[in-house]
Amino acid sequence: MALRPNPTLRQRRIGAELRRMREQAGFGGSHLARTLGVTPAQVTQMENGKTGVSVERLRAIAAACMCANEALIDALAEMIGERGKGWWEDYRPSLTTDLLDVAEIESHADRISTYTITFIPGLLQTPSYAASVFARAIPPLPQSDIDLRMAFRLNRQRTVRSGTTPYTAFVHEAALRMQFSGPTVLAEQLKTLIRDSESSGVSVRVVPFDIESLPGPSENFTYIGGPVAELDTVQIDISFGCPLFDAPAQLASYREILARMASVALSEEDSRDFIRSIVKEIESKHG
Known part of the structure; x- marks a missing residue:
């Protein structure tokens, strides 16, 4: 999957929350990568918003990091499911x-x-x-x-x-x-x-x-x-x-x-x- 050259704010925020989950669990990127069966580079890309995260992957990360905040997980899942381009993207250039x-x-x-x-x-x-x-x-x-x-x-x-x-x-x-x-x-x-x-x-x-x-x-x-x-x-x-x-x-x-x-x-x-x-x-x- 190609990396996003310019992830949106929402995409970067999803990644930041994934990083926060991992850090609160006391895990390093390599530890989480082994748990998920991915490479440490893929964990970094997800946390930087450079690559997309499915709802299933989100819930797998939350479970691995022992995050029990269901309201937060559901809110992130809704953000992941968003589609369409915002009006502000017309101003990006x-x-x-x-x-x-x-x-x-x-x-x-x-x-x-x-x-x-x-x-x-x-x-x-x-x-x-x-x-x-x-x-x-x-x-x-x-x-x-x-x-x-x-x-x-x-x-x-x-x-x-x-x-x-x-x-x-x-x-x-x-x-x-x-x-x-x-x-x-x-x-x-x-x-x-x-x-x-x-x-x-x-x-x-x-x-x-x-x-x-x-x-x-x-x-x-x-x-x-x-x-x-x-x-x-x-x-x-x-x-x-x-x-x-x-x-x-x-x-x-x-x-x-x-x-x-x-x-x-x-x-x-x-x-x-x-x-x-x-x-x-x-x-x-x-x-």
């Missing part, structure tokens, strides 16, 4: 793999939570606001790249705007006040954010400046929920990419951060009132 990975994992998410401190969450940005954010990249992006990223962003937003994937956005007050392209664009973005917050499946919670302590890190992050907690993923925004993390300790840490965020953020209705007050302030100052 033009965009980086990390951007494609984010779209893929969002499309399969059971729920999504974000925290942003520098800008409105990307999945809720208006076209004008998003274009102004992209235009401030250093070094500057050519207009063709901005247009490409805009089209990609609008496709990603369908996950939230369809109402099928529950979405919670914790937005720091700093992000509500940050201007990327002047007061008019910001005011329109905030009005759209209010409307989105009233949509089914979308929750917007403001984290104001005056809370006693800010829980968690200072970077923007997204927590993508899977069918079981073990298949959750955290994505962090940095200047040169959007890395993904799925180690159990990391997931537990960010779940705690989100729980604390929920305890200090304003309620949904109070958040809408807060955003309206900022819009009123902008329009009175610049209207």
